[in-house]
Every structure is written in C-alpha cells, then in structure tokens.
Amino acid sequence: MATQPFNAAATVLQPYVFDLDREVAEFYRDHPEQKNRIFYIDGSTLPGALYRGDEKDEDDVTEILGSNPALLLNNKTAFESGSRSDLYPKQGYGTVLLNLSKKNQQNLLGYTAPAGQSEAFVFDHETGHLLCEKGLDDNTNLGECVADAYAVLRHIQRFGKDSTAIRTLVGKRAVEMMLGGCGDHFTSPVVEKIIADSQKTDFSAMTPAETVERAQRYAEDNAVETNLLRRMISDFGILNCGAADLVMKGDPGVIRYMADFALHPTVPEEAKWAAIAVRTLLDGDVGIDGVRLQKPVGEEWTKLRQAIDARTTKSSQPQPKLIIVSSL
Numbered sequence: 001m002a003t004q005p006f007n008a009a010a011t012v013l014q015p016y017v018f019d020l021d022r023e024v025a026e027f028y029r030d031h032p033e034q035k036n037r038i039f040y041i042d043g044s045t046l047p048g049a050l051y052r053g054d055e056k057d058e059d060d061v062t063e064i065l066g067s068n069p070a071l072l073l074n075n076k077t078a079f080e081s082g083s084r085s086d087l088y089p090k091q092g093y094g095t096v097l098l099n100l101s102k103k104n105q106q107n108l109l110g111y112t113a114p115a116g117q118s119e120a121f122v123f124d125h126e127t128g129h130l131l132c133e134k135g136l137d138d139n140t141n142l143g144e145c146v147a148d149a150y151a152v153l154r155h156i157q158r159f160g161k162d163s164t165a166i167r168t169l170v171g172k173r174a175v176e177m178m179l180g181g182c183g184d185h186f187t188s189p190v191v192e193k194i195i196a197d198s199q200k201t202d203f204s205a206m207t208p209a210e211t212v213e214r215a216q217r218y219a220e221d222n223a224v225e226t227n228l229l230r231r232m233i234s235d236f237g238i239l240n241c242g243a244a245d246l247v248m249k250g251d252p253g254v255i256r257y258m259a260d261f262a263l264h265p266t267v268p269e270e271a272k273w274a275a276i277a278v279r280t281l282l283d284g285d286v287g288i289d290g291v292r293l294q295k296p297v298g299e300e301w302t303k304l305r306q307a308i309d310a311r312t313t314k315s316s317q318p319q320p321k322l323i324i325v326s327s328l
Ligand SMILES: [Zn+2]
Pocket: 125, 129, 144, 147
C-alpha cells in the first residue's frame, strides 16, 4: 500500500531551529536549582530581555543592569562582539549574555554547519562555564575545556553521535591556538576524546547532572599539559604577527610553515595538532575573529594534503601518534 502523504511528511526530520525561549525553559526544567543562580540575557539587542527562572521580563533587565555596573558593561561588550558568561559572586548569580545575531556568528563548528546547531553550541558552551564547577577556573584553559566538553556532550545528545558538525571544532581550536597565539581555547584533545568515545558510549542516556559531572571529568583528564601548551604557543609564536591575515589573502607561507611541523618526525604532539590545523585550513571552513580564512587551491595544496594523509596513515601504527579527526 502506498504511503499516505501526511504519514510520509510526518516521518521527515525537521531541521533544528534554535529558539532561545524554548532552550531557556528546558534548561530550567533540567536544572531547577539554577533558577536563581544563572540568568540569561538576550544580548542581540540593547538592553535585551532577561530570563530569570520562570520569568522573562524586558523591564527587569534594565533594573538588574542598573544595579550592577559590571554587568552593564559586559552586556554592551556582548552586543558589540559576541556571547559571554560572567559570574557575580557578590550578587549571587551568573549571567549568560547571548548574542547570536548574524554579525556575531562565532562559527565554532565551521561555516558549513547548520546555523541552529552552531547557535545551540554557543548557548551550551556559555552555559557550561557557569553550570560546571570548574567552568570558570583560574586556569583559563581548563575552564574553556570544561565549557567545550559540556557543549560537545550536549551536541551529541541533541543531534546524535554521527553528527558531523561537531568534528570541525577539533581543528578550529587548533587553528585558533596556532594563528591566534593564545592557548586559552585550545580544547582540541578534550573534544577529540569525547567524539571518539561517543562511538562506544551512549551519552544520550545520561541525566543532566551526569552530563555536568562527565564534562568536568573529560576536561580534567584530557586538557593538554600546561608545559606542552606553552611550548606550542612559543613554537608557533612566529605565526602570531598577522598570520591569519596572510591566510585570508591566500599567502601559502603560513600553511607551509605549519606543514613543516605537521610533517616533523621528532615533535609528535605538536606535529599532530599542526597536521590537524593544516588539514582544517585546507578544508577552508573556519575563520578567526569572524572572518573566514581563504581556502588554498591548487596542485601544491593537493600534494600537501596527500603528504599529511600519508604521514598520518604511516605513523598511526607504532608512533608518533597522528590521528586526523577533522578529515573523518
Ligand atoms: Zn568560553
């Protein structure tokens, strides 16, 4: 018997659309203890709407901003540059200032990721900073690892273990570290480990509290050692002076420099992350500071891709360990 049109339509998966009202309501449903501790402010307009527990009030935001000058400043910053989270211990609350306007799209999952998934990721990342105990740790890199770990677990719970959008994040964080010269957001080893484990562990079965606890543990167990991070920042320091601009203009020197590291036989950990960064740049799907990095085209880059892939395959048996997640 032929399928009835209404039945067929009902089985078609609708694309996920991010809805802040719905997400905040679900967050308080899953974490009722956070109703007076984490507030959300829609920072895409000024002053923005305030979500506090079960209330959503546009006048309330003026009052809360008026009684907290630091929050007022941070809200303005979010309006201009993007989402953030802040904790105000004296006032006894934290705020997630979300700015998901087109202008401020952070594209952490790459430009080709579905917009709704990217928006949900930013929501989860900023929430993770406040929800997890070490989300705003004095060790900034650990705090970022916790926030990304939480957001990656939530992404897998929301969109399934085979979602491809999350995989670009491993390379995106490596590119940021190398071209941006700052290790704070270098969460790649943590993200990579969660993605690998998602194939054998059913993260969708975890409760909200277990998800928080597991995110924390993933971050603490897999964040890169401070010494290695410091060494990488120093080794790639030469790229800090406008390297992102050069990649945008299609300057091959920067990628070649990173490729030398990627193919280097004696620095396995750095080689691994350099290889992942180069492969990500060759895919042309990521940006820095909101500007998309130009995809290098031509025979030279095809050869480089093959060289990195060959090296990866060859060295994946004994050592050094080189796993290119972004190409999966
Ligand atoms: Zn963060």
